[in-house]
Amino acid sequence: MTTPMPPQLGDSAINAKGHTLRGAITRVSGPVIEGWVYDEATPEQRFVIALYHLGEPVALAYSNHFHDHAPGDGLYGFHIVLDDAQRDMAGTLTLAPANAPNVALDQTHLPALSQAHESESGRVEWQPGLVLRGQLVEPSAPQKPLQVRVMYQGRQIAEATPQHWLDYHDQRVQGAFVLNLPLWLADGQRHRLYVLDDQGRELDGSPVTVQEWPNGLVDWVLTLAPQLPDHTKTLLKQQLSRYERWLPRAAGMGQYPQWHEAFYSKPAMKGAHALPALQRGKQDSALGILWLDNAPSTLPKMPGVTLVHRVVDHATQQDPDRYRAVVEELAGQCEIITQLHGDDTLDTAAAQLAWQAMKAQYEAQILYTDFDIPAEQADQPRQPALLPAWDPERQWAQDLLGGGLCLVRSSLLKDAEHPATHPEDFSHAAIEALHHAGHPESSVLHLPRIARHRATPWPTASEAQAQRLQARLERTAPNATLRVNPQYPTLYRVSRTLDTWPDITLIVPTRDALALLKRCIETIAEHTDYPGNVTLMVVNNHSRQPDTLAYFETLRTQAPQPLGRGKLHTRVLDYPHPFNYAAINNAAVEQCESELIALVNNDIEALHPEWLCAMAAHLMRDGVGAVGAKLLWPNGMVQHGGVIGGQYGGLAGHVGNHWHAEDAGYLGMNHVTQRFSMVTAACLLMRKADYHAVGGLSARDFAVNFNDVDLCLKLRRRGLSILWTPEARLIHAESATRGKDEAPEKAARAQREMAKLRERWSNALLHDPAYNPNLALDVYTPPFTGLALPPRELSHTAGETSTEHELGRIARSNQLPV
Incomplete structure (x- = not known):
């Protein structure tokens, strides 16, 4: 199907008084049509405009609304909502002054309702960059695979298949997409793109107007102002660089x-x-x-x-x-x-x-x-x-x-x-x-x-090289064994053990949520083989359900039980104060007698016996401050593959949410023990002495969110490394108990914590050594899947010569x- 394309924006026409008019239809989304009309000779004038279909007026509007792309002060925009009868007319719509139907300023093609997606079934969004994001589902057959196409000036310039999961009418379907646009669009010009499915139906939000600059806003603005004094250019460069840092x-x-x-x-x-x-x-x-x-x-x-x-x-x-x-x-x-x-x-x-x-x-x-x-x-x-x-x-x-x-x-x-x-x-x-x-x-x-x-x-890995590496490894780590990874023969795997296994306390805060808590404790007891003493400390924060309180009494009186080669002890600690995740864990650590402590969410499930040994063996090496685990959603997708700084506007975000547990990941990293700057506290192991040395979790500044990010960065500031290992795999149903931060008071607290994180750690987060500066940080691109535009190392700081x-x-x- 060939999609009719509108003429170039800003076509001119001469009105009855001889003035030059310019106008454009900038957006058609469902029944909504937006645009602007402007007369540069009489900028104080606002026009009544009309949309014509087959020579007949369809709708009238007054062009006095603010519009981002309108000339002058921007107050030349119009906004029209068509009724059902008007929207059902397929064909070409012409923009013209209400009293001059022959003065055509712009045109657009209006598909019939059956030829366009509603927002729920198909929509597209754009933010600065060359990435489009959206969803596309066939309403009558949600599991049917569809294709997204991007059209520009009558030709296709990009396509994608929705591959990410979303919920559509209580069904889990692969309907979300991330679509990468060609780099030649970053030429500083405006480009109007039409986003369609493979049947020619337009997605809500299309057309999209994209305008990007090859080296970012800094270079573009400075080329527009070559006569500015040097000190002004320096200030301008700093301000624009700060803007691009957050977007x-x-x-x-x-x-x-x-x-x-x-x-x-x-x-x-x-x-x-x-x-x-x-x-x-x-x-x-x-x-x-x-x-x-x-x-x-x-x-x-x-x-x-x-x-x-x-x-x-x-x-x-x-x-x-x-x-x-x-x-x-x-x-x-x-x-x-x-x-x-x-x-x-x-x-x-x-x-x-x-x-x-x-x-x-x-x-x-x-x-x-x-x-x-x-x-x-x-x-x-x-x-x-x-x-x-x-x-x-x-x-x-x-x-x-x-x-x-x-x-x-x-x-x-x-x-x-x-x-x-x-x-x-x-x-x-x-x-x-x-x-x-x-x-x-x-x-x-x-x-x-x-x-x-x-x-x-x-x-690729080889047995001969594995033997050479093993000889080198033994000289520094005699309790380590290196082999070719049996699942991924391009990689090696190092297994570590200890002569003496330290005592560990697993700290599990909870408020009721008995089913989750029991599943957590039962899977740990069933799927943990640790040759030492493990204490499972449940921290009760205002649980009220009788069944939960009865379960706590059972745990308090429960005798130690086998845990593979070791022993599992259970304790219940009451924390009768308002919910503060950081304060709850800090109070629990004060009651711990073990050398190692593990912060564990109540929605964690153990999957295999070696998980705790693997984490402890990595932690007990010199210079390691904390170890995080590979956490999976219940459907087998990766929930936590490490944490990268700079995500979501200079904050931090998890790695691997678009990978399955068995996917290789970027350069095989989904199956490699490696350093990150941060790991999640949903399952984090560290020494109690290090926890105290950095002041534990910050209960004042990060009561709920980012306390683990802050903790890990404090450890790194002391010269300790943070490891993430896929050798410890567990299930994590994130926020299953506490829920999302959607209530007004929760949202306000979350905003405060985000601001505090940026204030305290912005430089460290935006220069994360675990994340190459050539990789993208924009909110629509998962870590390790896009390229920074421009590379962050090319954003120079003024004065560095x-x-x-x-x-x-x-x-x-x-x-x-x-």
Whole structure:
């Protein structure tokens, strides 16, 4: 079906007095039609306008309403609601002055009621960025799959299939969609888009007017005001940057080639983002490159850097002594060395930046970059691998350093007690040497630039490499075992155990909700094998139901029972004060006698025996402050896969809500123990001593929400890391007891807590080391599914001009900004 498209907005006509009129129909949504009419010669005049159908007037309106897109002061808009008889007329509607039907200002196509979706069955929404969000359901057959199409000037420019779940008339259907628009729409111009289903029916909210700028509002506004004084430009830049911080924009992952070309390849697009050259003398040493299998047909060149190339053939790679000798020879000739595959392509601009960062940061010993890989299907664009800041835990599961460009100071490799004996072991040998030499974690830097275009995907795991990694792991963690992940053979899995298992108290607050509480306690008793003492402390906050109170008496008198290889003890603590989640847990911790405490919601269900052992074994390592679990909705979707800062307007949000428990997730992260800045307190394990050291949960500032975010960031400020592990899997029916914050008093409290979180931690949340600054933060794009528009590292802070300062800012270590 071909959808008639309206003429360009703002068509002109001459009225009876000879004045030039402009007008536009800007929105048709169901029976609502909106637009504006303006005479630039007589801006004080407001017009009575008419909509004509087949030459006959259909409706009249006075153009004196405020309209966002109207010229002048905006008070030239009109708003018309058609009645059923008028709305049932399919065809073209013409906008004209009421007394001049032949003066056509604009037109739009009005489909019949049967050719348009009502809001409930099909609607589309847009916020700044190149992402549309909405829902589309066939009213007569809600389970029927539909397609969403976006039309522009008579041609289709994007499509999507609704794949996210929603409730439609008491049915759970895959009717929600997130649709990514092409990057070329971000040209600073207005584009009117029609959003239809695959039968040509228009969605409510269509047409959508999109206007985006390639480098954001800052660059656009400054180009409009070149004559402004420098101090005014600086102030304007700061204000606009702050605005864009709270309203970030996104492009889809499918737009990666165009996105990379726009922001990192074209000099004209980089403009002020280009870095000044380092002083001569700081970049005159050599960079050695080990080329695996073969060298590229054209060797890369980097201005001001001497490149020394060595080819490592297949036979040398398989001979540990020969491979080690080549590495040592090159390390003796060059200050920094790296390793690439001969079929890969090196992005020399990003490589130059990586070299400069290593030279500017004298304490840096290792630097790694992002990369991209071919798509699984040949006709699909390449996919970016946008990595977190340095994460030694995740390095065991997948070689973060070796995926992209990894620069290593030769001194590390020359002095290595256990050098690399195989190409797959190159970065792991460098890390072990780093620790042996006593360098801190901050000496490993991550540069969020794609410097390597891989010819093949990230290398898969192998049994031979697993044995090499196991030998390295045993030297620092003798109670750990590394194996190829049986479910995901591209990954490794590290299992840890303890010689002595500490006592743990599970703190479970509740107010009645007996069915949930019993399910929680029964599944923990049934599906937990912990070789130590576990106390389950139920905290009663104003329960009143007789059945609940009777159950509490049963728990109080219950004798210890087996918990796999250990013992389960039960306690009931009364908290007869107003509900304050933070205060409830703080009071409970004061009554705990165990070394470890776990904050556990009453809507948690244990799923497998190893969950508590896995969390405890991770926690009892030096430098770990808290461990969170992989939580699932009852339907098997991920409810908590870690927490990312910056989500929802600079706050924080869960990872993985659009993944199934068995999905790989972005770069396999759904099955990798890794660092996050935060995890949820719905199931969180930590030392009681650390809980006290940071003041516990903040009962004054975060009585209900974000107290876990605040807690984790306080732990990180003390130098402790936060781990999330998929080795502990539990069900969590979020807010099943307390409900959502929809009542006025709850909403007001939630707003206060959001404001306090931004006030206290905004810098840390917006610069989360676990989340690459090239990834999107807008509210419509789930974490790890979109690209930041523009990348956050390109939003410079005014006044930062020195190369060393700039490189230090861009090369990110795992430090917590405060």
